[in-house]
Amino acid sequence: MVTPSKDISTETMSQIAKSKENKYELLYFPFHGVLPALRAMLAISGADYTFTHPVDWTKEKPTTPFGSLPVLYETDPTSGHTLELAELSAIESYLGDKYGWMGDNLWERAQIQMYHSSTQAVFDKWVTTVVRAPKENKEQMTEIYLEKILPEWVETHERILQGRRCNGHYVGDKFSIADLKTATTIDNLVSISGDRFLSREKTPAIFAVYDAVEKMPKYAAWKASSEWKAYDELNKKLFGF
Incomplete structure (x- = not known):
């Protein structure tokens, strides 16, 4: 574990x-x-x-900014x-700014953050509503999530993206962290609900975003890697999606 510099x-x-020559270490658990x-x-x-994982989280937890x-x-x-x-949103926005995935101006940046936040929220609600629910209430x-929460996100985002003429992007005609957040979340949502709400036939605009990201060579290479597959396998084993 890296020790942050002080003073x-x-x-x-x-x-x-400002430098893109720096070395990153991202600490998180060994699943998605x-x-x-x-x-x-x-x-x-x-x-x-480098992606690293806690060795002894009980001991390491107090050494992180917020535990x-x-x-x-x-x-x-x-x-x-x-x-x-x-903090997830802070890190994603920071890297988004650094690598040019936050739009071309202040308004585009705000729009990207808005869509990104909405998609993060629908995933977070799955975690708080279902994953953390007592076994007897799961x-x-x-059903509450599938009947009320997820359909609202799907309807809203499909309508917004239809207004973009299904061009595969939330803002303008450039890749952004909003596109990536939706593309990666779709994998989870389809695992949870099948094609009940999300499919290329039912939600073509959402899948235009998904497909645009999937076609990015570096992203495709990452999903084909043994590291990604190991995270995916453990995630399914622990959480079922």
């Missing part, structure tokens, strides 16, 4: 953060969990990165200084 100025931190999009971001960025994962460590190879950043909570 360095905010100016130094800012200069380190909430990280499909974030891991994919590093995989397609061309950056030097939770993920945590991103970014090391400047010249000075050896290491920056530490926690069936009931699953």
